[in-house]
Amino acid sequence: MNRIVPPLLLALALGLGGHAAVAAPPAALTGGYADAARAADPAFSAFSATRGEALHRTRFAGGKPDTPACTSCHGDDARQAGKTKTGKLIEPMAASVSPTRYADPAKVEKWFKRNCTEVLGRECTPLEKGDWLAYMAQQ
Secondary structure (H helix, E strand, O other): OOOOOOHHHHHHHHOOOOOHHHHOOOHHHHHHHHHHHHHHOOOOOOOOHHHHHHHHHOOOOOOOOOOOOOHHHHOOOOOOOEEOOOOOEEOOOOOOOOOOOOOOHHHHHHHHHHHHHHHHOOOOOHHHHHHHHHHHHHO
16 A cells, blocks of 8 residues: 655654654644544645645735734744744744643644634634644654
8 A cells, every 4th residue: 555654653653853753743633633634635645844834934814914924923943932923932833942832732722723813814724733733843
């Protein structure tokens, strides 16, 4: 059976990427998003860090005018701290720098709901969430 293995799972299985085994978002979190993405589109096969990066960098018109992109607060380099519009520091989003950031699925979901609504003007889809997490796992 010729099946594409998601890069994150492959890195975990092979123990590649230095902090990958520690820094990767929990399988329960990404697995839940994968199940939901597959339910929405039976052709779903894997999350894409490339799509996740595009989501992170794209400027959207549907959200708040002062936060048109994730980079508005989180910056261009996910390994560096970001800053809210009020000046409060935001810890780096990259899993390699903040390995416990994605340990609590409820907290991750809370921030996705808030930030997707502010940036995109809607909640993110499970595919978008998984893609974005795949991108952060590679940072």
